[in-house]
Amino acid sequence: MRTIARLSAEEFEHCVKELADLLADAVDDGASLGFVTPFDHDAAVAWWRAQAPAVAAGSQLVWACRLDGVLAGTVSLIPAAKANARHRAEIVKLMVHRDARGQGLSRALLAAAEQAALDSGATLLLLDTETGSTAEHVYLSGGWTRYGIVPDYAASPDGVLRDCSFFYKRLTPSG
Numbered sequence: 001m002r003t004i005a006r007l008s009a010e011e012f013e014h015c016v017k018e019l020a021d022l023l024a025d026a027v028d029d030g031a032s033l034g035f036v037t038p039f040d041h042d043a044a045v046a047w048w049r050a051q052a053p054a055v056a057a058g059s060q061l062v063w064a065c066r067l068d069g070v071l072a073g074t075v076s077l078i079p080a081a082k083a084n085a086r087h088r089a090e091i092v093k094l095m096v097h098r099d100a101r102g103q104g105l106s107r108a109l110l111a112a113a114e115q116a117a118l119d120s121g122a123t124l125l126l127l128d129t130e131t132g133s134t135a136e137h138v139y140l141s142g143g144w145t146r147y148g149i150v151p152d153y154a155a156s157p158d159g160v161l162r163d164c165s166f167f168y169k170r171l172t173p174s175g
Contacts, residue, residue: 001067001068002065002066002067002103002105002108003065003066004063004064004065004066004108004109004112005063005064005066006061006062006063006112006116007055007062007063007064009052009055009056011064012051012052012055012056012062013052015064015071016045016048016049016052017045018064018071019044019048019062019064019071019074020041020044020045020047020048021041021044021071022071022072022073022074022095022097023035023044023047023048023093023095024039024040024041024043024044025097025098026095026096026097026098027039027044027157028157029098030156030157030158031095031133031135031157032129032130032133032154032156032157032162032164033093033095034154035047035157036155036156036157036158036159037157037158037159039157051076054078059078059079059081060076060077060078061076061077061078061079061113061116062074062075062076063075063076063077063109063112063113065096065105065108065109067100067103067105071097072096072097072099072100072105073094073095073096073097073100073105073106073109074093074094074095074109075091075092075093075094075095075109075110075112075113076091076092076093076094076113077089077090077091077092077113077116077117078090078092079117079120079122080122086121086122087121087122087123087124088122088123088124088125088126089117089120089122089124089125089126090125090126090127091110091113091125091126091127092127094106094109094110094127094135096109101134106135106138107138107142110138110142113125114169114171117171118171118172118173122171123170123171123172124168124169124170124171125168125169125171126166126167126168127139127144127166127167128153128164128165128166128167129164129165129167130154130156130162130163130164130165131149131162131163131164131165132163136165139165139167142169143169144167144168144169145167145168145169146165146166146167147166147167147168148165148166149163149164149165149166150163150164150166151163
């Protein structure tokens with residue numbers, strides 16, 4: 001059974017070790033999430049714990065996707081803080097455990113974050129991902145528009161510089 005739920009600050013605190021397992025798995029599998037190897041579980045725990053103040057303040061919203069009770073994926077939404085940008089937000093740290101890929105979890109997590117953004121009044125979402133990655137395909141097939149590619153933007157976990165694609169998506173209420 002699949003469930004997707006936004007984590008409260010308290011739930012987030014209880015999920016940090018599971019989120020760290022997920023992050024360490026994604027980095028170990030080569031996902032470009034802003035980390036390079038060596039990257040272990042302790043580093044992943046520390047990174048997630050550093051996000052706790054933003055989650056508690058509501059400046060970072062985090063969803064957890066569980067398959068039969070096991071954390072299999074996550075996505076975060078960061079609403080813009082500037083007064084002239086309250087209509088937009090950024091999708092960050094979308095990841096699915098390698099053993100749970102191919103089941104539509106990325107799309108389901110994105111849909112949850114997109115709906116929450118729309119419900120909060122955001123009408124424009126932004127994100128970036130490694131050019132040519134599986135994630136890029138998810139965004140391209142999910143109605144996102146690539147607006148640019150920057151060469152050698154970030155290092156992959158193994159330290160090789162990779163191009164990065166930047167995307168946006170306009171949100172409109174269905175109905």
